[in-house]
Amino acid sequence: MQPTADPGATPVPLTAAQRAAIDVAIAACRDLPGALLPLLHKLQEQLGYVPPASIPPIAKALGLSQADVHGVITFYHDFRTTPPGRHVVKLCRAEACQAMGCQRLEQHVQDRLGITFGQTSADGAVTLEAVYCLGNCALSPALLVDGRLQGRVSKERLDRVLDTCVHDGKEAQR
């Protein structure tokens, strides 16, 4: 039962391109068994994130409630609900990496960019995300930068990674 009195509080409306991407993802996945997960992956692949305003059309297409979709999006750390930065750094937080001091790396990003897991730096350069084991335990601590794996990450190495992200020639676009 939606309030009729106050239509306020609606999420940022979808752009035409986003709407089209949603339609494509729905058409591609709606008949798969357990369609929601592949659909969300496909959407995130296309848009870089799952816009909150995409929840109602997805729910409708799959015969789910909006809460169902919201629950799944928030359950998986993989799904973003805000646009990512230009680069995505995924820092492993699982046991081996913890043992090798990944918390210090987390602290370091925090000090340098003022963000923690799930956030994007103010200049739009870096989104920091957590992952749990990259299968690279022998070379922990590990991270993924834009999908590329790096092992034995030290503060210095992390700095170099962040430098290339921040100074990627696209800074001015912001």
Added chain:
Amino acid sequence: MDSNKILDRGTPDRSARVGAPVTLQIDGVAVTVPAGTSLMRAAHDAGVKVPKLCATDSLDAFGSCRLCLVEVEGRRGYPASCTTPCEPGMKVKTQTDKLAKLRRSTMELYISDHPLDCLTCPANGNCELQDMAGVVGLREVRYGYQGENHLAAPKDQSNPYFTFDPSKCIVCSRCVRACEEIQGTFALTVQGRGFDSKIAPGPGSFLESECVSCGACVQACPTATLMEKSVYDQGQPDHSAITTCAYCGVGCSFRAEMKGDQVVRMVPHKDGRANRGHSCVKGRFAFGYATHKDRIKQPMIRASIQEPWREVTWEQAIAHAASEIRRIQGKYGRGSVGGITSSRCTNEETYLVQKLVRAAFGNNNVDTCARVCHSPTGYGLKTTLGESAGTQDFDSVMHADVVVVMGANPTDAHPVFASRMKKRLREGAQLIVIDPRKIDLVDSPHTRAAFHIQLQPGTNVAVMNALAHVVVTEGLAKVDYVRARCELPEFDKWQAFIRDPKNSPEVLGPVIGVPATTLRDAARLYATARNAAIYYGLGVTEHSQGSTTVMAIANLAMLTGNLGRPGVGVNPLRGQNNVQGSCDMGSFPHELPGYRHVSDPTVRELFGQSWGVPIDDEPGLRIPNMFDAALDGSFKALYVQGEDIAQSDPDTHHVQAALTAMECVIVQDLFINETAKYAHVFLPGASFLEKDGTFTNAERRISRVRRVMPPLAGLADWEATMALAKALGYPMHYDHPSQIMAEIAALTPTFTGVTYDKIDQLGSIQWPCNDQAPTGTPVMHVDQFVRGKGRFVITEYVATPERTSRKFPLILTTGRILSQYNVGAQTRRTANTAWHAADVLELHPHDAEARGIRDGDRVEVESRAGKTVLRAEVTERMQPGVVYTTFHHPESGANVVTTENSDWATIVRNTRSPRCRSARCWCRRRRGSRSSRRLRSSRRRCCRGGSDGRAEAGQDVQ
């Protein structure tokens, strides 16, 4: 306090399962339970309460809290008793030192992340977490309270009736499961995972979510997390009474939980057989109108409707009313006065009003607005099956394999029944929706209709005929059933008629506006189901050809053998709470209680004996006839109990003119309503909380209404009617409504076995209740039809000419929505306005675009009868060419634009499709100086009483 703690056996009843009962030992006590019963429930039967948090007997067990662990001899580990089924010979221990320790440490974890403010918590005294801490003997929390916790989580107060305080949540997910399993809305989810898991109504607040505010989650929550605001304000209730909701025809049973004579909250009654422990936002929360400041508490009179009201005593008001009635009868004749009964009042009150009219006024001028809802059902089902009522109980839907919903919108109008139906659909039953509008059921979370026959308004009969044609011509009829149970000559005639190619989907499909293949597939689905049930609503009965449609429905059900057992049947979904009851009680000008015609001398003799006066053998005036007679000057006084005829009647201006022409209008109501503006005497009514009595719901179930507070104005409605009768020189002698019921039982064959004592014992009774059926009749027509042999009736589809024209291209239909009720006199006076602040006009994007109307624009709708302004809502729920509005707010005057119409077998006011009600309406945008455009819809004006020449002799009900 204990009176408000409801017995909870932990997991649902499994007694319906097949399989031999199981015997096992629990703490040394032998107990035998149905197969599939959980250890927890079996323990409860053995008198042992196993500690629990995530289990409750209204929900399937989940096994997440680990508090209910037990030991089973010969097994390792500590199984959760809520999820472990009983097995023969098991030896179970529910209490050992080890179990005590495990439970205590589980509790410790919970409490380390829970605020310790029990003393100021609204759940104090009725909190399962608090109870369990006591039961497991929690004495210390070794983890301290410093760790990461959720204590600062903000409250969500957006819902007008309940608060969500996540700091108190133990994430047992009872609420999530209640919303899924009981309500079927799926509005809640567990957001995030692990420590971050939190209950959430989707991404926004409760008010912005899909939540329909049914209260099931609040009911299921073991803590104060989901809690009624009224309990925050007033504290925990200390006593309660079982009563019946006064809103819709589902007739849910409630516990009115009280403090003194104040209602703290209404809680759905677990043992209520209409609702099985569920409720909707109206009955559960919207009872505040009962004590609203607008309630009139003093009788009032005035000499003319131009004068202001004058407050007087009951004696003065009654004396004035009586003397006016006698004066008018003296001057204009015995038949110049009449009464209108209410389908909102109790059976006993309705009975008294018609008795007053028949015995004290001395005529049969009594009618009810429920005629609109009831007549086609009454006539159609009586003719074919032999009884004027639905055939099933609500439980029956749980045995249906195919459900047909026709011209009804259960999720809005009969929400609790809709939840049961959706549950069955999720279990695998198939759904066929027959409705011009894409109602929510067609496509909602986890339920989808197999077929939506989106017919053109007014083609109901064509649809039913096409379906029956397919069943007959494709050899899908249950011939043996028909041969054994129906009149064969009639059947043969009907079969010849229905076989005619003019009734084929290929011919009718274009008329209906639906492909022939869809009709064929839907017919096959219905006919081949093991059990198929039809539920229909106002979209059938309020249209012209309403009676014919009902008979066509009955034909189809007989043809396929779908009558006389659980899971099948033909069922009207009644609008108001006591439509069935008020009709049963003799509210019609031609029928005495029990649907017996006034022209029958034996029946008149029976009532005349009992009432001590002769009964007039002439049928009286129906409501429209009363209005016409008022305009002719021959009808001058009207006693209206609990109905707002000036607002709910389709042709408002005609009604107003008629009321203005009368010399004495007596209105008895809770509030000054529209009709009261034309009244000379106002008698304050009493709400359902202020009186004893009974309501009869759509499944013929008679349930008690119990007085929990004294009448605010001093008299209950039945007492006021008695006072009026006495002043008219016809004293009635009842000390309590139970005595009125005794009189009804003595005079009405279907009620002979009904007494208040028996209702108290059984909880509720479905009539017929008599010597043949001493505990009532859940399913009718079991071995044979009530009329003996079922009768097939030829149901010719009569096209309505001049459907729309170029000048008036739109069809206006009206209906209702979930949060508001009927003309809204009650719901508008509650916080339900959060969801529906004003009536809107729904129209399809094509129609909107063609007229330059945008969502939210204000549009004017005009018909021959009048005009009004509504806010436009552009939605794909509508089909192009059809617009829709609700009529809950008098200021919108949605009924102003509709005009009168009659069905050919009964006079039925058409408030759904002005196609037959001649509502020529045009809408124009009303914004700034933009040019206005018109949209018009035109309607044929049907004449009353079958003047279209199709009415066969004997088909008129009167």
